[in-house]
């Protein structure tokens with residue numbers, strides 16, 4: 001955090017320097033918004049492939065073939081979910097929340113993409129519908145579906161609680177789920193768990209101190225966020241021990257609810273869609 005009393009005095013032209021207008025790091029002109037209409041139309045013929053109920057304070061994996069949709073729904077009460085995605089054929093390729101944030105901003109919605117990590121950097125999935133898009137940004141700067149948090153984890157909890165051991169943080173839930181899905185040991189699976197899309201979570205940064213905050217999620221049963229898979233995916237979703245994240249997490253104190261993941265296959269892929277191509281960078285790195 002920035003100090004209340006800086007150790008260094010400001011230069012004479014500090015006000016002028018602070019008044020310089022910001023420049024968007026990644027102008028969106030280079031990343032045109034996808035036409036969602038063919039994707040929404042393809043849903044008319046879809047049939048359900050699978051349905052996965054994620055119990056409170058647990059995580060479950062689910063498989064999504066390329067060209068299929070998956071939908072995460074609130075079913076019994078307000079609940080936040082932590083989402084991981086992997087290339088089903090290569091666990092080394094996984095969701096890159098930091099680049100999603102740099103490209104799309106702090107909170108995602110329909111039309112944004114789930115990008116994969118380097119050296120892959122390509123679309124893993126497209127967000128096709130978000131029933132919480134009405135929320136926008138509130139007066140605190142908060143919004144829904146962030147890529148600014150990481151995932152609640154027992155290591156941070158241990159540090160902050162001076163030795164506490166809690167085993168149902170999203171990090172551990174995702175680790176157990178991936179271990180169950182792949183047969184990897186817990187420690188082998190754990191290194192594949194990565195920073196998440198915080199589904200339904202309402203978060204932001206405080207204006208004064210820039211600290212990550214959370215507040216009660218506006219999600220209601222029936223709300224959903226839906227994705228279209230650009231490659232064969234393994235997904236994992238944790239029903240966060242924070243529940244609606246209105247008060248605490250990393251404990252069994254919050255009221256928690258299950259979440260639902262449904263996978264659908266359209267009869268034919270959306271018009272014009274093709275599986276995610278490899279990134280075009282030649283990887284010679286100047287040598």
Ligand SMILES: [Zn+2]
Pocket residue numbers: 082151152169170171239240241242249
């Ligand atoms: Zn969590």
